[in-house]
Amino acid sequence: MSISIVILAAGKGSRMKSTTPKVLHTISGKSMLSHAIDAAQKLSDDITVVLYHQAQRVQEAIEAEYSNINFHMQDAQKFPGTGGAMKGVTTKYEKTLILNGDMPLITQNSLLALTDGDADINMSVIKLDNPYGYGRVIIENEEVKEIVEQKDCNEAQLETKTVNAGIYCVNTELLNRYIPLLSNENAQEEYYLTDIIKMAVDEGKTVHPVYVEEEEFKGVNSKFDLATAEVIMQDRIKKELMESGVIMRFPETTYIDCRATFEGECILENGVTILGASKLINAHIKTNSVIEESIIEDSDVGPMGRIRPLSHLKGTHVGNFVEVKKSALTGVKAGHLAYLGDSTIDEGSNIGAGVITCNYDGKNKYKTIIGKNVFVGSDSQLVAPVTIEDDVMIAAGTTLTKDVTKGNLALTRTPLKLVPNFFYKFFGK
Ligand code: UD1
Numbered sequence: 001m002s003i004s005i006v007i008l009a010a011g012k013g014s015r016m017k018s019t020t021p022k023v024l025h026t027i028s029g030k031s032m033l034s035h036a037i038d039a040a041q042k043l044s045d046d047i048t049v050v051l052y053h054q055a056q057r058v059q060e061a062i063e064a065e066y067s068n069i070n071f072h073m074q075d076a077q078k079f080p081g082t083g084g085a086m087k088g089v090t091t092k093y094e095k096t097l098i099l100n101g102d103m104p105l106i107t108q109n110s111l112l113a114l115t116d117g118d119a120d121i122n123m124s125v126i127k128l129d130n131p132y133g134y135g136r137v138i139i140e141n142e143e144v145k146e147i148v149e150q151k152d153c154n155e156a157q158l159e160t161k162t163v164n165a166g167i168y169c170v171n172t173e174l175l176n177r178y179i180p181l182l183s184n185e186n187a188q189e190e191y192y193l194t195d196i197i198k199m200a201v202d203e204g205k206t207v208h209p210v211y212v213e214e215e216e217f218k219g220v221n222s223k224f225d226l227a228t229a230e231v232i233m234q235d236r237i238k239k240e241l242m243e244s245g246v247i248m249r250f251p252e253t254t255y256i257d258c259r260a261t262f263e264g265e266c267i268l269e270n271g272v273t274i275l276g277a278s279k280l281i282n283a284h285i286k287t288n289s290v291i292e293e294s295i296i297e298d299s300d301v302g303p304m305g306r307i308r309p310l311s312h313l314k315g316t317h318v319g320n321f322v323e324v325k326k327s328a329l330t331g332v333k334a335g336h337l338a339y340l341g342d343s344t345i346d347e348g349s350n351i352g353a354g355v356i357t358c359n360y361d362g363k364n365k366y367k368t369i370i371g372k373n374v375f376v377g378s379d380s381q382l383v384a385p386v387t388i389e390d391d392v393m394i395a396a397g398t399t400l401t402k403d404v405t406k407g408n409l410a411l412t413r414t415p416l417k418l419v420p421n422f423f424y425k426f427f428g429k
């Protein structure tokens with residue numbers, strides 16, 4: 001089916017109380033607008049996003065992620081409102097689906113239901129116990145007759161519990177004809193997209209109500225709504241992952257970015273956070289560990305381990321209070337209390353407790369390269385840039401400032417001095 005999609009994202013979102021544009025607030029790692037675009041892309045290759053408030057910022061964010069989205073600038077001074085947003089928008093195909101940028105929970109299946117059938121307009125409706133704030137939908141003989149905005153409702157209309165969920169699929173030819181005819185003679189002095197319904201009905205066109213899941217169509221308007229949507233999205237992500245074979249010990253305490261992927265048999269213990277487009281393959285992530293934008297392959301991390309962006313662990317054991325950043329560890333053991341940043345560590349090497357790569361001199365970052373079978377003794381500082389070849393021992397407490405070649409021992413320890421009976425002399429006991 002050929003269908004065009006328009007996503008309305010020009011509104012100010014003042015209830016969000018934020019300097020970040022509403023649609024750029026994130027849910028499970030992606031902006032709300034990106035979630036809407038992802039759902040749209042499953043149906044269409046002609047997607048237009050309508051912008052106005054902080055348009056440049058929103059456009060740049062979307063262009064950094066997608067290459068095939070059209071943008072339309074609403075003239076919101078002259079033509080405010082959802083109908084104003086559609087003025088001047090051109091779409092390619094015979095049906096146009098109009099979405100809102102602040103509905104991140106919408107799924108492909110619901111969108112498909114809205115594009116189905118041969119009505120001139122399909123519109124999304126929900127039955128609510130408390131319809132406050134929504135446009136009320138007047139339905140007769142199972143066809144929509146009119147939408148009346150809350151602020152324009154009379155007493156009887158206010159009682160209507162069937163409301164407009166805000167998404168429509170419209171015959172493009174009709175849409176192009178109706179939009180220029182919209183007027184702003186209403187309580188809010190805005191151009192209402194919803195008025196096209198009455199225009200269609202007056203011309204004898206069919207306007208079909210499609211009953212949709214309230215959960216998916218709830219617009220996010222406040223930070224409370226954002227948190228509510230986040231919980232729903234997390235439940236969906238985790239359910240899907242568990243169905244595909246990931247073990248989660250206590251899923252309510254686990255947070256997983258929607259971009260993360262899992263292969264093989266993975267175990268996530270309680271309190272685990274997986275961020276960014278992390279990739280886990282046969283990984284066991286123990287209690288309260290954080291994985292950010294990294295690959296964890298045939299490895300275990302934690303409890304209380306932190307793997308920061310652009311790390312790759314392979315066949316590796318990382319224990320408690322170990323922080324790894326932008327490092328590749330292959331066949332490594334780092335059991336306790338270490339910082340490994342900007343490093344490459346090879347097969348069979350052991351990193352003792354308290355080892356630190358000193359990767360930053362206050363101006364620049366430098367690399368630490370550690371070869372195979374290297375034993376780095378506890379509490380050593382590896383001052384980068386530094387290279388340690390294969391089969392090397394670094395004695396405990398060493399401050400390493402020079403490269404070490406194959407087979408050697410490096411030791412910078414101050415020799416031990418024993419002063420007999422010093423205690424008794426000092427305290428006079
Ligand atoms: C709209 C509907 C209402 C429906 C409700 C469902 C109209 C007139 N009313 O009301 O019947 O029950 O959605 O949530 O359409 N936008 C623009 N430009 C604008 C104004 C809004 O792009 O000038 C965008 C917003 O960014 C948002 C969407 O349109 O994504 C909806 O706007 P909003 O102000 O939330 O409409 P409501 O008043 O809630």
Ligand code: MG
Nearest residue numbers: 166219220221
């Ligand atoms: Mg709204």
